[in-house]
Each structure stands twice: as C-alpha cells, then as structure tokens.
Amino acid sequence: MNNPHLIPIQFDNVNPQNTTSPASIEQEKPDSISNVELYNAIFENAFHPMYVASEEENLLKFNEKLCLLFEFSKHELLQKKSLALFNINENNFIDFLGQRNLNGIAKAEITGIKKSGQTFPCRISSVIYESEEGKRSMNTIVDISKEFTLAKF
Numbered sequence: 001m002n003n004p005h006l007i008p009i010q011f012d013n014v015n016p017q018n019t020t021s022p023a024s025i026e027q028e029k030p031d032s033i034s035n036v037e038l039y040n041a042i043f044e045n046a047f048h049p050m051y052v053a054s055e056e057e058n059l060l061k062f063n064e065k066l067c068l069l070f071e072f073s074k075h076e077l078l079q080k081k082s083l084a085l086f087n088i089n090e091n092n093f094i095d096f097l098g099q100r101n102l103n104g105i106a107k108a109e110i111t112g113i114k115k116s117g118q119t120f121p122c123r124i125s126s127v128i129y130e131s132e133e134g135k136r137s138m139n140t141i142v143d144i145s146k147e148f149t150l151a152k153f
Contacts, residue, residue: 048140053082055135069143071115082139087111087119096124100137104128112141120145 043050043061049069051062059077067074070085086093087110096108107125114120123142128135 046140048142050138050140051082053137053139054133057081057083060136066141069114069141070112076115082137085112086124087113096126100126100128109144112143 044063046063046065049063049066051066052060054060059080059082062074062077064074067077070077072080088094090111092108093110096106096110099108100106105127107123109121109123111119112122121144123144124139126137126139128137130136
C-alpha cells in the first residue's frame with residue numbers, strides 16, 4: 001500500500017501552469033475585497049453580538065445582533081456608553097474591568113441589562129487594542145440565559 005505524501009497547499013501546487021505570484025494576482029483584480037471590507041463583513045455577519053468601544057466606553061461600532069440582544073435601536077445604542085448595558089456594580093464586572101485594564105484581555109460572566117430593564121446572564125470577551133484614534137476595546141457577548149433561543153438571530 002502506498003502512503004500518499006501530503007504536500008502543503010500553496011499557490012503553485014493548486015495551479016502549476018500559472019507562473020504568476022499570488023501578490024501580482026491580487027493586483028490584477030480591480031474588484032478585490034479590501035481588508036476593511038473583509039473586517040466589516042465578518043463583524044456584521046458574526047454569530048454573536050459584538051461591539052467596539054472607545055477608551056471612554058462610547059459605543060463606536062456594533063452589529064445588529066447587539067441591537068437584538070439588548071432591544072435597542074441602532075440610534076439608541078449610539079447614544080449610550082457600553083457600561084449602560086451591564087450591571088457595573090457587581091463584583092464580576094468590576095473584576096472583569098480590572099483584569100482587562102491590567103492584561104489587555106479578559107472574559108467573564110456578568111449581568112446584561114436590556115432596554116426594558118430585564119437582566120440576563122451573559123459572557124463577555126474583550127480585548128484592548130491601539131488604533132490611530134486611541135485605545136479601543138473589541139467585545140463579544142454571549143447570552144447564557146435559558147430563555148435565549150437561536151431563533152432571535
């Protein structure tokens with residue numbers, strides 16, 4: 001029995017007749033997707049609610065899933081600070097912020113607050129990064145309540 005040799009897939013392996021390098025192929029495509037467009041597509045189509053916040057916790061960008069989870073319109077969310085979405089007085093939230101500020105990354109189980117005032121348990125993952133405009137945090141929320149169903153999405 002012959003053992004097949006695994007060859008890592010590279011551009012040359014896929015199309016051996018083509019002698020053009022991958023970089024020049026990309027330059028030939030006038031309608032290729034930019035990194036920003038790709039990032040936006042991934043962000044908007046993410047399965048979980050996501051948001052980007054400024055160092056002052058202003059909501060700068062978020063996907064539709066965040067609106068659905070917290071029951072706010074896009075316009076309403078743009079008027080809020082991210083802290084308004086959570087119970088900031090609970091120990092888990094205080095510990096989460098402390099860990100994120102110390103390490104630049106954190107995750108925790110905290111309490112979310114919907115527009116109606118209804119609270120629900122959720123998991124948050126957050127990472128701080130530096131942009132041209134200053135420090136930002138990228139955050140992902142997962143509703144872990146029993147009432148939550150995928151049908152909302």
